[in-house]
Amino acid sequence: MNLSNAGAGHTPRLVILISGSGSNMLAIAEAISAGQIDADIAGVICNRPDAAGVQKARDRGLPTLVIDHKEYSSREAFDAELRQQIDDCEPDLVILAGFMRILTPAFVAHYEGRLLNIHPSLLPKYQGLNTHQRALDAGDSQHGVTVHFVTEVLDDGPNIIQAVVPVQPTDDATSLQQRVHAQEHIIYPIAVKWFVEGRLKMQGKQAMLDGNPLPASGLALES
Numbered sequence: 001m002n003l004s005n006a007g008a009g010h011t012p013r014l015v016i017l018i019s020g021s022g023s024n025m026l027a028i029a030e031a032i033s034a035g036q037i038d039a040d041i042a043g044v045i046c047n048r049p050d051a052a053g054v055q056k057a058r059d060r061g062l063p064t065l066v067i068d069h070k071e072y073s074s075r076e077a078f079d080a081e082l083r084q085q086i087d088d089c090e091p092d093l094v095i096l097a098g099f100m101r102i103l104t105p106a107f108v109a110h111y112e113g114r115l116l117n118i119h120p121s122l123l124p125k126y127q128g129l130n131t132h133q134r135a136l137d138a139g140d141s142q143h144g145v146t147v148h149f150v151t152e153v154l155d156d157g158p159n160i161i162q163a164v165v166p167v168q169p170t171d172d173a174t175s176l177q178q179r180v181h182a183q184e185h186i187i188y189p190i191a192v193k194w195f196v197e198g199r200l201k202m203q204g205k206q207a208m209l210d211g212n213p214l215p216a217s218g219l220a221l222e223s
Contacts, residue, residue, distance in 0.1 A: 012196040013042040015091040017082075017099040022046075022053020024097035024118060027185035028192055029060055037189060039196045042089040045082065047101055063089075069101060079107040086111075093195055096150065097188070105152040113202040115150040116195070118188050120180050122146060122162055122217070127155035132173040132180065143167050143176060145184050146218060147191040149202045158207035159218030160200065161187045187221055 016025045025044060031037045044057040047069045057064040065085060072078035078101075086094060096117040108115065121131040123146040135143040144164045151157040163183035167176060194200035199210050207214040 012039040012092040013090055014039050014093050014095055014192070014196075015043045015045065015086050015089050016041060016095045016097050018044060018046045018051060018053040018057075018097050019048050019100040020051050020053060020098045022051070022056045022097065023181070024184055024188050025053055025095075026056060026060075028095065028097070028189050029057075029062065031189035031193070037193045037196060039093075039192070042091055043086070045085060047078075047082075047099070053098075075102070076104055076106075079104045083107055083110060093192065095188075095192065102154060103150070108150055108152050111150070113149065114195075116147060116160070116188075116191060117150045117155075117157070118145060118147050118184055119155050120145050120177070120184070122164065123148060123155055123159055130173075132176045135167065136171065136173060136176065141167055143180060145180050145187065147187055148218070149207060151205070158202055158205055158214070159216065160191045160194075160207050160209075160214060161219045161221060162217055163187045163221045183221070190221075 016028065018025050029041060032039055032041065041062050044062050044064045046054050046066050049066050049068055054064060054066060067082055067085060069078045072081065092114060094111050094115045122144045126134045132143065142164050144162055146159050146162045148159045149157040163186060165179050165183060191200065194209060201208045
């Protein structure tokens with residue numbers, strides 16, 4: 001559904017995909033509860049039965065489903081089931097919140113322009129894993145986190161917003177991760193809010209806010 005074409009009284013519906021603690025899912029849920037985001041969480045879906053975020057979602061009374069990827073013979077079979085379950089929720093926006101699965105091109109194409117991800121680096125730097133240690137090994141003075149639209153190329157979609165975190169001389173990967181993680185809970189709800197208000201869109205390979213193209217890095221939030 002295009003939010004700009006939604007009927008009067010339509011409350012945007014979100015589906016949030018998680019694999020772990022669900023902290024970003026909770027940050028978004030709390031922003032909704034506080035009236036900062038006008039949306040409903042139509043479903044929380046997790047691919048790991050033992051993930052802590054599953055119980056956290058249930059404790060909040062959110063519709064929660066586990067689809068164990070290990071029970072499927074292929075990535076395509078898992079994605080097909082995941083897509084069916086998401087579509088049953090009729091979402092306006094699908095949010096990857098620590099969802100540790102590489103999605104197939106067909107899945108990504110199905111949700112083009114309404115699929116967001118958060119990645120713990122200042123993209124395009126450090127796509128993939130172990131971003132905090134890689135930033136330290138490179139001697140970077142700044143690190144951070146990025147919310148972006150998802151495209152078929154991993155961690156390569158148009159950037160929306162970044163939080164920049166100074167790297168301290170005493171940092172190790174754990175301390176740097178903790179400071180970056182705190183910023184995730186600030187910027188992800190901001191991006192979701194922009195989207196459900198109809199302000200944020202993806203046009204081609206460009207993120208647009210209020211009809212204007214965002215910088216390649218996205219908007220920068222200094223911590």
